[in-house]
Amino acid sequence: MISETPQPPYYAVIFTSIRTEENKGYSEMADKMVELATQQDGFLGVESARNEIGITVSYWKDLESIKKWKENTDHSAARALGKSDWYQSFKTRIAKVERDYGFEK
Amino acid sequence: MISETPQPPYYAVIFTSIRTEENKGYSEMADKMVELATQQDGFLGVESARNEIGITVSYWKDLESIKKWKENTDHSAARALGKSDWYQSFKTRIAKVERDYGFEK
Numbered sequence: 227m228i229s230e231t232p233q234p235p236y237y238a239v240i241f242t243s244i245r246t247e248e249n250k251g252y253s254e255m256a257d258k259m260v261e262l263a264t265q266q267d268g269f270l271g272v273e274s275a276r277n278e279i280g281i282t283v284s285y286w287k288d289l290e291s292i293k294k295w296k297e298n299t300d301h302s303a304a305r306a307l308g309k310s311d312w313y314q315s316f317k318t319r320i321a322k323v324e325r326d327y328g329f330e331k
Numbered sequence: 332m333i334s335e336t337p338q339p340p341y342y343a344v345i346f347t348s349i350r351t352e353e354n355k356g357y358s359e360m361a362d363k364m365v366e367l368a369t370q371q372d373g374f375l376g377v378e379s380a381r382n383e384i385g386i387t388v389s390y391w392k393d394l395e396s397i398k399k400w401k402e403n404t405d406h407s408a409a410r411a412l413g414k415s416d417w418y419q420s421f422k423t424r425i426a427k428v429e430r431d432y433g434f435e436k
Contacts (some may be wrong), residue, residue, distance in 0.1 A: 228347050228384060228422050238426050240343060240388055242333050242378050246436075273347050275380040279333060281388060283345055309434055317333050317433040321343050321426035328422040329414055331351075 229271025229285055234323045236270055237286045243316035244279055252312045259304050266295050285323070292320065334376025334390055339428045341375055342391045348421035349384055357417050364409050371400050390428070397425060 268291020274282040373396020379387040391397045
């Protein structure tokens with residue numbers, strides 16, 4: 227689903243990753259983290275796709291809500307497992323959405 | 332591939348899309364546009380993944396380079412075909428990357 231975000235400005239966290247071959251617990255944790263993220267203050271939406279690489283973009287009201295989500299205990303534990311088990315490499319980019327436009331048939 | 336972008340600030344264009352069932356010419360055009368984009372001034376990298384939705388994030392030096400790429404004749408023609416044939420819906424977000432960090436095993 228394409229996220230129905232409000233008028234800019236708002237923030238995007240672009241998380242691009244390459245997985246290891248270790249699948250144990252990954253899908254469950256990914257689902258759990260999306261569910262938990264949606265419950266956070268300032269969460270606006272999330273979009274995700276994967277084939278050779280995975281791209282997950284989550285949208286947030288402001289930097290403060292992103293910081294709080296990063297500090298969330300369950301999320302921190304999940305990230306530690308991500309580094310040890312599930313990700314070969316990743317890059318996280320924090321970006322301020324200045325403009326957006328869409329199209330729908 | 333995860334793009335090796337320079338130190339922030341730089342810009343990201345987050346393009347999220349849902350395809351139609353029309354595949355004719357799509358892959359060839361998508362490849363051609365990526366190739367053309369890489370040749371533009373200010374282009375820094377591109378990351379792409381698709382399953383239910385497609386997410387393509389291209390990275391640019393500044394807003395001026397994004398504007399020029401949008402005005403590129405071949406790119407404009409491709410976007411028109413995208414709207415008429417290949418995309419059910421899409422959303423484009425222009426965002427300024429303020430911070431990034433990565434991890435590699």
